[in-house]
Amino acid sequence: MTYYAHGATDVDLSEADLRAGLYEALEKLSPRHRILAIPPDITRVHSGAGKLTRFALDYYGEKLTDILPALGTHAPVTTEEMDRMFPGIPYSLFRVHKWRTDSVCMGTVPGSFIYEVSGGKLNFDWPIQVNRMLIEGSYDLILSLGQVVPHEVIGMANYTKNIFVGVGGGGSIHKSHFLGAVYGMERIMGRVDSPVRAVLDYAVDHFASKLPILYILTVAQANDEGDIRVRGLFIGDDRNCYEQAAELSMKVNFTMVEKPIDRCVVYLNPHEFRSTWLGNKGIYRGRMAMADGGELLILAPGVKRFGEDIVIDRLIRKFGYRNSSSTLQAVRDNADLAANLGAAAHLIHGSPEGRFTITYAPGALSRDEIEGVGYGYADLDSQLKRYNPSVLKTGWNRAGSEEFYFIANPALGLWAHESRFID
Numbered sequence: 139m140t141y142y143a144h145g146a147t148d149v150d151l152s153e154a155d156l157r158a159g160l161y162e163a164l165e166k167l168s169p170r171h172r173i174l175a176i177p178p179d180i181t182r183v184h185s186g187a188g189k190l191t192r193f194a195l196d197y198y199g200e201k202l203t204d205i206l207p208a209l210g211t212h213a214p215v216t217t218e219e220m221d222r223m224f225p226g227i228p229y230s231l232f233r234v235h236k237w238r239t240d241s242v243c244m245g246t247v248p249g250s251f252i253y254e255v256s257g258g259k260l261n262f263d264w265p266i267q268v269n270r271m272l273i274e275g276s277y278d279l280i281l282s283l284g285q286v287v288p289h290e291v292i293g294m295a296n297y298t299k300n301i302f303v304g305v306g307g308g309g310s311i312h313k314s315h316f317l318g319a320v321y322g323m324e325r326i327m328g329r330v331d332s333p334v335r336a337v338l339d340y341a342v343d344h345f346a347s348k349l350p351i352l353y354i355l356t357v358a359q360a361n362d363e364g365d366i367r368v369r370g371l372f373i374g375d376d377r378n379c380y381e382q383a384a385e386l387s388m389k390v391n392f393t394m395v396e397k398p399i400d401r402c403v404v405y406l407n408p409h410e411f412r413s414t415w416l417g418n419k420g421i422y423r424g425r426m427a428m429a430d431g432g433e434l435l436i437l438a439p440g441v442k443r444f445g446e447d448i449v450i451d452r453l454i455r456k457f458g459y460r461n462s463s464s465t466l467q468a469v470r471d472n473a474d475l476a477a478n479l480g481a482a483a484h485l486i487h488g489s490p491e492g493r494f495t496i497t498y499a500p501g502a503l504s505r506d507e508i509e510g511v512g513y514g515y516a517d518l519d520s521q522l523k524r525y526n527p528s529v530l531k532t533g534w535n536r537a538g539s540e541e542f543y544f545i546a547n548p549a550l551g552l553w554a555h556e557s558r559f560i561d
Contacts, residue, residue: 140379141166145357145370145386156186156371157193160354163373164197167352170279173202174271176305177283179209180219181410184366184550185285186356188223194281194354195227202231206271208284208304209235210311211480212416212446222409233271241267241307242274245345247337252317255333259320266341267307272349283354286372286383287391288552290422290487291318293332294387296355297380301346302338312479314338319483320466324426328392328552328559330384339377351375355383359390360550362531391551398429398555401542405527408440408501410549414454414511415446418488419548421496426554427543432494437521442502444511445481453481458511459488459496 141163144151151159175194177187195202205227207215214234220227247264272280282300289295291303291314302310318326318334326332357370370386372379404420411417420436428434445451453475457468465485469476476482489512490496497514499522505515524537530544545553 139376140372140374140382141352142371142373143379143382145372145383147369147386147389149369151368151371153189156190156368157196159371160190160193160373161197163352163354164194167279170198171201172275172277173198173279173281174275174277175202175205175281175283176208176300177205177224178285178300178304179207179212179215180223181212181416181549182285183223183410184358184360184547185283186358186368187283187285187354188225190283190354190356191224191281192227195231204233204271204275205231206233206235206269206305208300209237210304210306211237211450213412235269235305237306237311238308240269240271241310242270243267243307243309244273245341247340251340252337255336256317256321260317262313264313264317264337265307265309266302266345267310268301268346269305272301272305278350280349280351281354282351285356285358286380286387287357287550288328288387288423290323290327290419291315291483292334292338293326293329294335294380294384296383297353297377298338298342299334301349301351302341312483315483316479319462319486323422323487324558327422327426328388328554330381353379355379357383357386357390358550360532360547364532364546366550393551393553394559395427395543395553395555398432398557399424399427399543400429400432401435401540402428402432402545403435403437403525403530403542404545404548405525405530406436406438406440407547410440411438412440413443413446413451414441414488414498415444415450415484417441418484420545421488421490423548423551424545424553425490425494426552426558428490428494430493433497434490434494435497435499435516435521435525437499437518437525437527439501439518439522441498441500444503450478450481450484453478454485454511455507457485459485460512461489461491462486465489
């Protein structure tokens with residue numbers, strides 16, 4: 139059931155609007171006594187979920203006992219990040235999702251179903267794993283908060299992904315990412331339905347339908363000045379609110395460029411992007427707009443490592459961002475990569491497949507480190523002088539005789555040329 143839905147391309151929801159919309163939805167629920175909130179981490183700071191979490195705490199008070207950020211494999215939220223994204227919320231309410239150790243298995247999606255949705259590419263069983271708090275915490279309401287936006291693994295982010303991947307276990311995270319990568323991210327991004335979404339729908343329908351989850355979904359857009367505007371708020375306990383949010387997201391977060399991009403420059407805000415695991419959104423979200431033989435330059439002042447997780451960081455350094463066939467062969471030949479299929483999926487996602495080149499200008503990785511994983515290296519200071527993100531606008535820009543396309547924040551959108559975005 140959908141409890142609240144309001145959004146359009148010209149809507150600009152204020153904090154007061156978000157609070158009022160949330161409270162309108164919560165008023166329609168029966169009384170609740172023990173509540174868990176699952177918002178995203180700082181990498182989704184533009185979602186508005188931090189404010190909505192605070193509003194939920196204001197509404198329920200001490201009945202909201204725990205906040206479990208949906209980290210996936212990301213590093214835990216720091217107190218500085220809590221202050222930035224969740225101002226005023228006591229640190230004592232936050233819990234850390236330890237994806238390698240804290241999950242329980244609710245059931246299994248059979249390999250036959252995986253084989254069907256993957257088009258015969260994979261046939262492994264998929265474990266339905268969630269943080270044990272959801273099962274053992276005796277909650278009568280679980281608030282799942284986040285932003286719907288085009289996504290490389292599942293097509294459109296959030297909804298049940300926040301549960302089975304965001305606070306999922308190693309098996310569910312690794313295999314969902316690998317399924318999306320093997321099926322092909324360019325066949326997935328911007329689509330409401332995808333193989334991974336079908337698997338999560340199966341998990342809900344067969345094993346998790348009784349979890350008391352309320353989905354609180356936003357759609358956000360950066361305007362021409364770079365300011366974030368919340369265009370929609372959709373709240374419900376089933377797929378309908380997700381579908382409404384996804385429809386709006388494709389209107390405000392998707393850009394069809396009029397010609398393939400020969401040179402694209404992407405800026406990664408250092409407060410959000412500290413690793414290539416996060417920063418490679420600069421590759422995923424713009425790859426379908428790139429011209430064959432083009433160059434993608436990533437300005438990454440905050441990037442200081444490859445993986446958020448130490449094991450995945452080591453695997454990225456070992457195997458690098460090669461092409462899909464090389465990575466799949468490495469999975470077959472190497473037990474360490476086969477045991478971490480999410481890392482293999484990331485390597486596939488981060489490869490240009492020989493179609494265009496990728497150059498990184500990182501804040502704290504050396505030339506040897508960057509070139510060691512298969513990317514080109516550029517000096518950050520000189521590139522920031524040439525491409526000043528404080529004056530550039532997302533879209534076509536010109537520096538002297540050079541024309542280039544600039545993306546100020548890849549996490550907020552999807553860019554494609556019609557020749558590569560075939561529905």
